[in-house]
Amino acid sequence: MDTYSFEDFVGDTDVFFTQHFDRKPLLRRGALAGRLAGLPSVRHLDDLLALETVPPSYVRVTKGGKGVPSGAYTRTVARGAALAEALNPEKVYELFRSGGTVTWNSLNHVLPSARRLREPFTDALACDAEVVLFVTPARTDGFSPHHDSIDVFVVQVDGTKTWRVWATPEHRRGDEASYTPEELGEPVIEVTLEPGDVLYVPHGTPHAAAAKSELSLHLSVGVEPRRxxxxxxxxxxxxxxxxxxxxxxxxxxxxxxxxxxxxxxxxxxxxxxxxxxxxxxxxxxxxxxxTRNGAGGTREFARLATVDTLGPTTVIRRTAVPVEFGVSDGGKTTLQVAGHRLAVPDAVADALRALDGDRTVTAAAFFPEVPEARSLGVARGLARLGVLEAMGGPSVAPTAHHERK
Ligand SMILES: [Fe+2]
Structure with a gap:
């Protein structure tokens, strides 16, 4: 799967930060051409709408430049004894077919690919980022000229969309605002974005977009660098x-x-x-x-499932998860691992100590001088805690919850 760096979106970062960031728009044709497979697409949007209950706050529909009241595309569902509002997918599709633009806010809350997309931006700019998906039917004015209060990186994913972007004004009005074409004059960028194109629009920069002959899906990564x-x-x-x-x-x-x-x-x-x-x-x-609070990306269930497939001949090794060895008492040594405290036979503690550096052992031989099945059981137990792993197995271990890739 494609992973993306900040350079993939903006090109040379020195040029970006000295000439464009917070100053003027940047168009990069074909920046991600042929590398869109790792990004949210129309198919994902259908999957999301197929969920049984979607909180309506994620979705916005605009038509003719105006927001459609959410009551037009929600329904009431029972949640236990309480009632809650949820998205009505049929109504959303109906509004789209009749010319509405559908926006899914904070796509990174629900889609791993959108979470991955925001990472290069949070890393490069050291601030939070939100991914918003826009899908516009053919031949519609998506949004009339306006500016936003945040910096936006647009990635065209499906179809085409024509953008007009005007010069970033010297003195910027903070909040969102809209304009008439007469107020703005000639745009500095007028372009039909194709899949893989990237457009950077600094905050306060007037812009407008419209879909041409086909459905358009683009992602906007919105960032608000800290002042x-x-x-x-x-x-x-x-x-x-x-x-x-x-x-x-x-x-x-x-x-x-x-x-x-x-x-x-x-x-x-x-x-x-x-x-x-x-x-x-x-x-x-x-x-x-x-740092962003929220769920980790550690795929812990997948890791735990592979632990149970460790066999006697599986070659295992120590992971980077730190182990604190206590003193031996009555033939047992206390270990502290990832918030757990356990007492193991001294021979197991010794075996674990011996597995430093690149040394490996089979699961059956890890605990010496006991039956194979017992050695395997102990190896699996320590693998569950993230202390051991199969060679070539997943390297993600519990402490990775606190680390970034
Ligand atoms: Fe905008």
Missing amino acids: WRHLLQDTVTALVEDDDFHAFPYLADGEDAAVAALAGKLELLRERLAHLDAAAEAKRLVAAGR
């Missing part, structure tokens, strides 16, 4: 976590003592800021920007 104020807020928030800023002050009466106390804390904060290691803080801010 200085967000980064510095984060820095100060981390500094005031310290116990020195924990007490409840009483400032309300404005007495000299209260003012002096505040002045003292401001001075302390100033000192802490002055002593901050800027290089280390930059690293921390980047790491924080790349």
Whole structure:
């Protein structure tokens, strides 16, 4: 399956960051030509609409440039004793057939391929990113001229769509806004995007799009890089976590003592800021920007299923999962692994210690001088915890929950 780097979308990153990022639009024809198999497509959209219950907040339908009220494509379903609104797929298809554009927001919430698509963007820009899917029927004005408050990377996946993009204004209005064609003059980019083309539209940049002779599906990766104020807020928030800023002050009466106390804390904060290691803080801010809470991508069930297929002749090895060895007591050694604490025969602890570096052993011979079946059982148990793995088997182990690829 294709995985994508940030360069795949924007080309030379030095050129992108010095000339285009936050400044002017960028068109890259054929950037992902022939490499679309790993991306969400029309087929995935049908699969999503085939789910029994979809919360309507994911889907938006617009027609003639205006949003269709969600009541036109939802139905009420019983969920236990309660009632909830869910998508009515037939109504969505009907609105699409009659010229509506269907938008699926936060596609990365529900589709692994959309989650993978956002990764190069969160890594490169150290901020959150959301993937939105747009599907437009043939011969429709998808969206009339407007600007968005976030940066958008458009990837054309199916069909074609004609875009007009105007120059990024020097002074940008923050929120979303729409325009008449007369206000805008000549676009700086006018292009019919084909599958594999990528278009970058900085925030506040007017743009409009329309599908031509066929259905169009494009993905928009929306990113909102953090401004200085967000980064510095984060820095100060981390500094005031310290116990020195924990007490409840009483400032309300404005007495000299209260003012002096505040002045003292401001001075302390100033000192802490002055002593901050800027290089280390930059690293921390980047790491924080790349972190996203939510489900991991570890395929743990698939890993556990392969553990149960370990046989006596399977060659096994240690993984990178750390094991803390305790002291031996009564023939047993305590191990601490991935939040578990277990006592194993000393011979098992020794066998595990011996499996460092590139050494391997068969599952039957792992626990020496016991019957094969017992050795295999112990090997499987340790493999379930992620300490051992089959050679050539999946290398994903439980601690990978906390790591990025
Ligand atoms: Fe837009």
